[in-house]
Amino acid sequence: MFLSPATLTLLALALLVAVLLAILAAVGASLLARMDGASLPAALLRAGVAFGGTLTLLTALLALVAGVQPSQPExxxxxxxxxxxxxxxxxxxxxxxxxxxxxxxxxxxxxxxxxxxxxxxxxxxxxxxxxxxxxxxxxxxxxxHPSGRIAPAARAAELMSPRAWTWVAQSSRSLQDSA
Structure with missing residues (x-):
């Protein structure tokens, strides 16, 4: 998919914001863990989990928003x-x-x-x-494919082209001749 320079710039900025928010979530989680009496390794573990979870959520949301675009010239x-x-x-x-x-x-x-x-x-x-x-x-x-379905009551004759019916007729004649 071709992306314009403006679109790429917006996506890069949005990704940068996502990383910064994930860092803030990690810092907040580690500070809260330390205030709760957790050891430094435990606080760093909680910070890593918060960072990873936040970044995953924000990039998934970004991919969803960036991927849903109406008809476009590209x-x-x-x-x-x-x-x-x-x-x-x-x-x-x-x-x-x-x-x-x-x-x-x-x-x-x-x-x-x-x-x-x-x-x-x-x-x-x-x-x-x-x-x-x-x-x-x-x-x-x-x-x-079209979003609508063909009605279940539609007959095979309505679904097949005249060319297909000609082929069916010729095939059945050749089967009868060989029998």
Missing amino acids: RVVLTWQQDGSLAAAPVGETATAVLVATGFVQDKQTGIYRLSGDDTTTQARAVRETGRQLDAHGIDTALQ
Whole structure:
């Protein structure tokens, strides 16, 4: 993932703050342990535990916050649709140009770009080329399934393409001929 210099600077500052807070927690834990009558080794042990626990918690929180980012110019998400097509909502002009160049067509009503799934070989080539071109521009590509589920009552005929049914019919004929 490509990070801008400003983002890297903010992450470095946040990590520095996390380390300083962990040091403060360690100092506080050791002082409280000494005030409670603990020996120096026991107080240092409590300080180490406090430092490690605080730093682990803060870096995990930092990773969570830094990782949750909405759509951004550095990432294009391709989502499989129930009809076999792929949909993408690019954020930047570069990503849009790459999608159009590799065969995606914009839906005028929604602004979403779609790649037909009628010919899966052509679709696979287009997706591979899309990923290669986006990567050359420093843009990540993610592929995901739709969030909704196909209704359980959906029949196999509705789920299979006409091409798949042709293959099934030819296979069953060849099995009947061989028997």
